[in-house]
Amino acid sequence: MTKYLVFGHKNPDTDTIASALTFAYFLNQEGHEAEAVALGEITGEPAFALDKFGFDYPRVIETAANEVVHVALVDHNEPQQSVDDLDQVQVDYVIDHHRISGFNTSQPLFYRAEPIGCTASILYKLFKEYGHEIPQNYAGIMLSAIISDTLLFKSPTTTDQDKAIGQELAKIAQVDLEAYGLEFLKAGADLSKQTDEDIVEGDAKTFILKDQHVRIGQVNIIGFDEILSRKQGLLAVMEAKRQELDLDLYLMVLTDVLESTSLGLAIGRDLSLVEEAFDTKIEDQVLELAGVVSRKKQVVPPLTAVYNR
């Protein structure tokens, strides 16, 4: 029996929280002693999912080596998205659906990544392989993760596997997929209780593209009016963060989950590169990102391409 902390990335979203809880449950079924923790406060969409399915919120940690020797990562592998002392612990498991970047180990490990919509979909397959039942409440948060990451199967990251697994999980969770999906996305898109800082930093990740430090945030909304009325406040948070982290670019992606399109807010040293990447014009820090809903598939690759030229 090995003691594990299980966690997803900083600025936890629904997939990161759901997958940490679910993989900790899996490891416990396998005879280990695993605890899911979070690398940041849980608010908004993931908080709604945890409340809905009756989970306590995982506690928040910044470092792991002060507690354990062994850890399991879900929904991320890049060290800058992880605990601050990742190099001080042994990573025995990674379950992820992102590119691999900057991740190194000194020992062989269990690494399971697939290019599909959601980490929770990979976990569903693991439960099947190992013959573990998925309890009703875990099915509920796994389903929430899939709805969140695929925007109810509308994101281009969605695969047939995510759709089929979503259907199966909805049955186990005993919820109506379409009705719960819309309720959940709308709840996640309700920004009335969130500060400008929550909105900007809530799901932001830093990427190192060539030698440029690029931070990309994303927020799900319904309609652009409310969010644009808060534009100056959001830009002020972005600019403060840009200076604090010495970023080359801060790009905020505002995604209308019902219309499946986005606007961007951009602040940075050379915004002409952003205009080139998305073949658009930036006016008053705002750019159109028509049809863009996926940071991973539609935002990071075009930026990577222009920075790597």
Added chain:
Amino acid sequence: MTKYLVFGHKNPDTDTIASALTFAYFLNQEGHEAEAVALGEITGEPAFALDKFGFDYPRVIETAANEVVHVALVDHNEPQQSVDDLDQVQVDYVIDHHRISGFNTSQPLFYRAEPIGCTASILYKLFKEYGHEIPQNYAGIMLSAIISDTLLFKSPTTTDQDKAIGQELAKIAQVDLEAYGLEFLKAGADLSKQTDEDIVEGDAKTFILKDQHVRIGQVNIIGFDEILSRKQGLLAVMEAKRQELDLDLYLMVLTDVLESTSLGLAIGRDLSLVEEAFDTKIEDQVLELAGVVSRKKQVVPPLTAVYNR
């Protein structure tokens, strides 16, 4: 349908060749067009396995981007062990059982690693998951890979999974596991037709430990008399290679597969570190590596530990 080249590491051993052939077969079953290739001449043990089970030898390549856009790696991930132009192709699949080091992608991918004895064991599980039958001849080379990597289940890298999968594959291949295992290991340990260069470089890999370039070769033998009679020739090859590649250390592990123990031959800038790593004395370039059979579990980790101090 995507066109793939599938390959293992340079200086191909049985697991690398067997896994490349088997995973190419798997990808073809999945509707792709995949060809297994090798990153070096196939001689000795893997050649015996291919002959035994009636396979043509995969052709040898040095670069991939001149032929394909997409590749699949088996039995390795470290770029210096791979094609020279790995950064020019897109890695869509990795099936491996080593640590992850220096491996980066710009896109999400399918990555399956487990800390078990052999890549072929992981492939066996993949065939089960995806419902593909393993043909008799493929079962034969997969079994050979497991026997090779685990030294017929005696290496400390062996897991219960490797043992159970070995039994299953022996049934499909219709061979007696113990009898074939000994025949195969003895054939691989027959050095009479191999040059000193073949023996030294046949399974050598370069590792970057801290900032030191360390090359570690391994050869399977039966009894030490024959190999020690060739010591001066082997050391001459090692010294030439050390100068050519500007290595800090060249360590050759001579492993008696029936007695499960090794001697080492060492040439390098500071051999006192090697003495420390294995708590032994080096006399005339020879050191005792009592009970050592696994480069991955028993040679690399102690060297890593002293270099990282």
